[in-house]
Amino acid sequence: MIGKLRVVNSLTKEKEVFEPLNSPHVGMYVCGPTVYSDVHLGNVRTFTSFDVVYRYLKFLGYKVRYVRNITDVGHLLDNSEEDKISKKAKLENLEPMEVVQKYTNDFHRVMELFNNLDPDIEPTATGHLIEQLQMIDELVEKGYAYESNGSVYFDIEKYNKEYSYGKLSGRKTEDLLSQTRELDGQSDKRNPLDFALWKNASPEHIMRWKTKWGVGFPGWHLECSVMSTKYLGEQFDIHGGGMDLKFPHHECEIAQNAGTHGNDGAKYWLHTNMLTVNGTKMSKSLGNSFLPKELIAGDHEMLDRGYSPMTIRFFMLQSHYASTLDFSNEALNAAQKGYTKLANGLRYVQEVAYPEGTQEAPDEKQISQIKKICENCHHAMNDDFNTALTIGHLFNLLKKFNSLQTGQLQFGQLGKEVFDQMKTTFLGFTQDVLGLRLELDLKGEKLVDVVLTEYKAAKEAKDYEKVDALRAELKQLGIVVKDMKNQIDWAFEE
RNA sequence: GGUUCCAUGGCCGAGUGGCUAGGCAGAGGUCUGCAAAACCUUUUACGGCGGUUCGAAUCCGCCUGGAACCUCCA
Incomplete structure (x- = not known):
């Protein structure tokens, strides 16, 4: 501890x-x-x-x-x-x-x-x-x-x-x-x-x-x-x-x-503390309360659109429990993008494994930054359950994972021990502590993978028309293709 | 009226005596068939007026504005 x-x-x-x-x-x-x-x-x-x-x-x-x-x-x-x-x-x-x-x-x-x-x-x-x-x-x-x-x-x-x-x-x-x-x-x-x-x-x-x-x-x-x-x-x-x-x-x-x-x-x-709407406490007697189903469906006169349960959970955890939190479309929209970014990271981190046998000169600067961020997560939660600060640190850790995925940072520069620590920390705090989870089922993921196989083949054949078409179709479904130097993956559109 | 709390950048929201929170939005760059995603860099800040201090967004006082509880409420 x-x-x-x-x-x-x-x-x-x-x-x-x-x-x-x-x-x-x-x-x-x-x-x-x-x-x-x-x-x-x-x-x-x-x-x-x-x-x-x-x-x-x-x-x-x-x-x-x-x-x-x-x-x-x-x-x-x-x-x-x-x-x-x-x-x-x-x-x-x-x-x-x-x-x-x-x-x-x-x-x-x-x-x-x-x-x-x-x-x-x-x-x-x-x-x-x-x-x-x-x-x-x-x-x-x-x-x-x-x-x-x-x-x-x-x-x-x-x-x-x-x-x-x-x-x-x-x-x-x-x-x-x-x-x-x-x-x-x-x-x-x-x-x-x-x-x-x-x-x-x-x-x-x-x-x-x-x-x-x-x-x-x-x-x-x-x-x-x-x-x-x-x-x-x-x-x-x-x-x-x-x-x-x-x-x-x-x-x-x-x-x-x-x-x-x-x-x-x-x-x-x-x-x-209380959830507020335009600065006033949300309560049934004041008639300014939202039901979960209204928020999810976007079925409320104050809402432009609906928001998923995890977006709402993320939104709530971005503030400290003892502070009031004000409800607005703008804030929820920002939370929706933020949550999606974190969820995309979560999906990657769940899957990523350290490639065995990778050996490179350790990047001490990166290593010490990563270790520091991991500690910061503990400190933040230890400080009266500061979930907002914890999320901030998780985003910093996510940047390191994203760099690993795009190849801007090499696994070998970190070493297995550091990699395991950052993976354990990220998953532990995101899923176990904050209770955030992915909202897409496994079946959907497999289907996306099938389409990506096609995408990859078209790309290798330089059939850019087909590439663009597949990309556009996936985008319509809220999926963006991540075209990286070393691999192809997808992410939820933010 | 009594008690208590809050005021942070374009928006949300942490921090609380000296050390870049973070997200969203904006700008520039790297990468790319073009994009996107990702990464890097970057702009805008602590309601007002005093005080304490070597130093305050952070402590103290006053003022202004807002909220909660005092009555059912998570």
């Missing part, structure tokens, strides 16, 4: 050396989607960012347990008593669990499309109701929660005597209190800041379970504390999620964790 991984911890607001509690094991929990509608590109960005975190930790050799939940109950619509999932179920005249299944399936397809690895455990809130009720009991026993009219609330005032509610998002309870709006249905709470662990269900509420407090349903924040504790332990390494979950969701999680077992739960809290 080259250097040490450092991560920006939202809890301390500092870049810290990553030291697992139980190396080589790493526990990572990421807040997953609420499955009441299609995931949009902003959601995809977050899960892609954590996919790279997961991939890199594994790349470093850690035994990672990645837990990403599915919220299938308890997530309420703003300022109302209505559950997002049950509302959708009523609208579409479905069982709530049909809604859950439908959008869970969709979510999984989208994750696969963008080449995000599956988590090791994907628990659901409804699957952990017993554990949730147990945690509520524990919080009540310890005095951090109280029952009121069939609901159970977390007691912020009590909690604040020993802990500090708001430490993650930098909020003070006095400030929060002074801005609290008067809402209906808050009369059950002792304090407006108290949040629900369990809610009494009104008669029309269709997702309901019978408990000792009456018929009700769980609060949204509880599930994450429960499931992270169950699968990763009371203390684990990484907790991730979007910025917008910092408050109140993660704040409440910390309170629940501390209330039950005296610590924050995760050691490192990582937050991804």
Whole structure:
């Protein structure tokens, strides 16, 4: 391993050396989607960012347990008593669990499309109701929660005597209190800041379970504390999620964790930033969100054309996860060309082998440059998963490969050891760490090779008319012929 | 209103006290039957005003502009 991984911890607001509690094991929990509608590109960005975190930790050799939940109950619509999932179920005249299944399936397809690895455990809130009720009991026993009219609330005032509610998002309870709006249905709470662990269900509420407090349903924040504790332990390494979950969701999680077992739960809290459209956050409520399928098909009024999933993944990884990323046709077009360039390189590097027996005077300058670039890839990822910088280094490495392919640089000048290092580095970072893959199937590649055989024959016969015709036809299909001194190959048109 | 963050070249986007990020676009060159691809070279820079420092795009202050959270959101 080259250097040490450092991560920006939202809890301390500092870049810290990553030291697992139980190396080589790493526990990572990421807040997953609420499955009441299609995931949009902003959601995809977050899960892609954590996919790279997961991939890199594994790349470093850690035994990672990645837990990403599915919220299938308890997530309420703003300022109302209505559950997002049950509302959708009523609208579409479905069982709530049909809604859950439908959008869970969709979510999984989208994750696969963008080449995000599956988590090791994907628990659901409804699957952990017993554990949730147990945690509520524990919080009540310890005095951090109280029952009121069939609901159970977390007691912020009590909690604040020993802990500090708001430490993650930098909020003070006095400030929060002074801005609290008067809402209906808050009369059950002792304090407006108290949040629900369990809610009494009104008669029309269709997702309901019978408990000792009456018929009700769980609060949204509880599930994450429960499931992270169950699968990763009371203390684990990484907790991730979007910025917008910092408050109140993660704040409440910390309170629940501390209330039950005296610590924050995760050691490192990582937050991804928002995807924006014309500088404004992409969100469903603002109506500026893009669905993956719209982007891929180009079926959106803001888009000139469609973009492939890997183009979009590349586009996202060209920025740092903690920065906002703005969405535009121009930026996507540039990403499309950039990705194609990298993909063309990837295709070549996968195939290229060191020609045995090649011996030449080593080019020390090239060798030291290549070694430096390889190290830089590690340094970049070690620096809080800087994928943008890593991609920059990969392009520098790609230039060396392209020089090898065109014969401008000789394999023998590098030697097998250096060649193996650059190949391993390029493939490892491009495929394993960044999760970029080719988008053409093998069958298509073979067909191109058949045409290229013809092309080559025509060229040798100096039948330039046929040469030009074949070249033009391939170009129409998005394939360009690479006519090099020593060989002929093809590439995706950029 | 409170809290926090951001402002980089034609565009996107890293960097954060002295060392060429990178991609896209532009210019020139090498290669080529001609091209393309590839490679090499190259132009445009750190919102404004002060301060700290031998030295600041990078640290500090103020100003301007934008965003996020505070209410469901990845």
